Amino acid sequence: MGIDGYEKGYVLWCLFFGFYNHVVVFGGLFAEKLIWRQIESANYCETDSHCVLAYYDCPFGCGVYINKDETAKLSVITEVYDFLTPVDCVYGCINQPIPECLSGRCAARVCEKDVFISQRIMVDGVYRRPCECPSDSDYEFNETHFRCVDRR
Incomplete structure (x- = not known):
């Protein structure tokens, strides 16, 4: 393509x-x-x-x-x-998750559910979110970590 x-x-x-x-x-x-x-x-x-x-x-x-x-x-x-083609737009971006190869395509790494994970890790000198929660779950945060929990 x-x-x-x-x-x-x-x-x-x-x-x-x-x-x-x-x-x-x-x-x-x-x-x-x-x-x-x-x-x-x-x-x-x-x-x-x-x-x-x-x-x-x-x-x-x-x-x-x-x-x-x-x-x-x-x-x-x-x-x-x-x-x-100058474009007058601004994004308010959050830190994107680390990439991984899934079924031959690069995508955001997906977290395991119910496992506490550090909110950010250093990758190539930049703090990144280690992963994103699956689409059927929500984030639950404490001061330094998060976990993915089933949507209520």
């Missing part, structure tokens, strides 16, 4: 041949959709070590789980997008 030849040609034409207003209004929306497709296609793995949590500017969320080999390419694409 990559960008086909026509889409590549169109994006390059819009981005590099000076139709700035066209890029901002129509091309920007088109380019954003293509970048989201690239992010989706960059989400593959065989082991946990293939996965990273990458951060790209708005409008690309509070971090995306992708294969570590795809980060440089996506950084270039999103930086060009940011330069040519």
